[in-house]
Amino acid sequence: MSLIEIDNVTLHLGGRLVLDDVSMTVEPGEIVTIVGPNGSGKSTLMKVVIGALQPDSGAVIRKPGLRIGYVPQKLHIDPTLPLTVRRFLSLPKRVSNEAAHAALDDAGAGHLCMRQMTDLSGGQFQRVLLARALLSEPDLLILDEATQGLDQTGSADFYSQIERLRQNKGVAVLMVSHELHVVMSTSDRVICLNGHVCCHGAPEHVASAPEYRALFGTGTHGALALYRHDHSLDHCDHDHAQDHAHAHTHDHGQNHSQNQPQDKVTSA
Amino acid sequence: MSLLDDFLVRAILAGIGLVLAAAPLGCFVVWRRMAYFGDATAHAALLGVALALAFNVSIFAGVLVIALLMAFTVSTLSGRGFAMDTMLGVMAHSALAFGLVAVSFVPNVRVDLNAYLFGDILAVGRSDLAVIWGGAVLVSVLLYWRWSALLTTTLNPDLAMASGLSPRREQLILSLALAMVVAVAIKVVGTLLIAAMLLIPAASARPFSRTPERMALIATLIGMLAVLGGIQGAFTFDTPTGPTIVTVAALIFVLANLVRLLRSQVK
Incomplete structure (x- = not known):
C-alpha cells in the first residue's frame, strides 16, 4: 500500500485557488520530488501531506501508523x-x-x-x-527546500546522503525544490506542480515535457541534464567538471529530437 | 514568623520571589525578541492601577486584567503583519500616558504615583508577599510544565507544528506568564522598570550559557544577586530601592559582557 495517497485534492487559501485537483502517491522506499515555480503550491501541498492543512475537497490517505520525519x-x-x-x-x-x-x-x-x-x-x-x-525512525522523510542557501557542492553532498539513507534504511523521501537540476540524480519520480499537476514521471520525462519547459523556460533545460548521471557511479565527491562532460553526452545523445536545436546552444 | 516582621527580610523575599519568575521568563523575552512586548505590557500596568483604585478592587487584580488584555492584544496583532516595533512603541507609550491620565482622576493617588512607577519594595507587607510568591510559583510551574514546547516554538513555529504543538497556544501561555509577572512586579520595581528585571538578568547570563536551561538558571542567580546588592546599596547610599536593584543588574550586565569580550580576545 502507498505510504501517502492524495486524491483530487483542492484547496483555497485566502480566497485563492492554491491546489487544483491534485493527485499523487508516495510508495515505500521511493524518492519523489515536487518541482514548481514560487507560489505554485508546493509548500501548501507539503502541509496537506503533514496534516497541517485540511483540503476543501478530495482525500488524503496515510498508511496507518505512518511516521513522518520533517526537515524544514x-x-x-x-x-x-x-x-x-x-x-x-x-x-x-x-x-x-x-x-x-x-x-x-x-x-x-x-x-x-x-x-x-x-x-x-x-x-x-x-x-x-x-x-x-x-x-x-520515519517511514517517510519530508524535505521542504532543504538545501536552500547551500552552494552546489553542499546540496549535492546533502542529496547523496539522502540517497544513502534510502539505500540503508529503505525510507521513502518526498521533497520540494524549485531547482530540478539539483535533485534530478536522486529522484525516482518528479511531479511538476503549478497549482495543478502539470506533468509527472521519471526525471528525464518531466525535463523534456513541454509543460515543464513552458514553466521553466528552455534555459533551464540545458542545466537539467547536467546532473542526471548514472546511479552506479558513486558521487560522494562531486567532480563538477566531470559532471559537465558527462551531461553533454546525455544532452546530445538523448531524446528530444523534436526540440529546437538552439536549445543546445543555450546549454553549452 | 517573627522573621517576617522585619521589613528588610520581606523586601528581600519579595525581590527573590519576583526573580524566580521573571528571570526564566526573561530568557524567552530575549530569545523571541519580545523586549518591546514586555515594555508594552508593563506600561499598561499603570492603567490597571488607576482602574483598581477607581473601582476599589485589589491592585493586583486590576493590573493583572489590564496586563492580560494588553498581552493578548499585542500577541494577536503580532501575527497580522503590522510593523511590529512601531505598533509596540505606540502601544507601550500610549498605555503609560493613558495610565498617568487615568490615575490623575483618582483622588489621593498623586502622592503615591512614585510607588507605582518605581516600586516600593521596602513597603511590602505580608499579604503582598503572599501575592508575589503565589504569582511567582504559578509562573514557574507554568514555565516548567511547558518548557520543551515553548522552546520548540521559540526555535521555529513550523518545526513545532510538525511535532504536533500549537505555536499559537504557546504564545498565549507566554502572554499569560508575562501578565502575571507584571502584576507581581509592580510593587517591587514599578511599571517603568519591570521590563528591566525581565531582560537584564537573562542578557547577562547569555555569555556563560551553553544550553537554554543553564541560561535560565544563571539568569535567576544574577537576578537574586541584583536584588540583594540593590537593597544593600539603597541602604548604604540612601537611594530608591527599585532603581538601585536595576542599576546593580545593569552593572552585572556590563561586567558579564566585559568577561565575554576578554574571553574572545584570549581565544
Missing part, C-alpha cells in the same frame, strides 16, 4: 539562544544519547554533537535537521 527550510536560530546540537535533538521530546548519536551518524553529522547550533555552517546545520527528523 533553513531555520534561523537567534544568537541569544544558547543551544547545543545534543540539546536541539531533545526538542520537544527527550531522546537517549544512543538514539541521538545514531541519528547524527546516519545524517553524517556524528562529530557535531556538542557544538553550538549557531556555530554550524549551512551544510552542517541541514544535516543536524536531518538527524532530528530521523529520530522518529
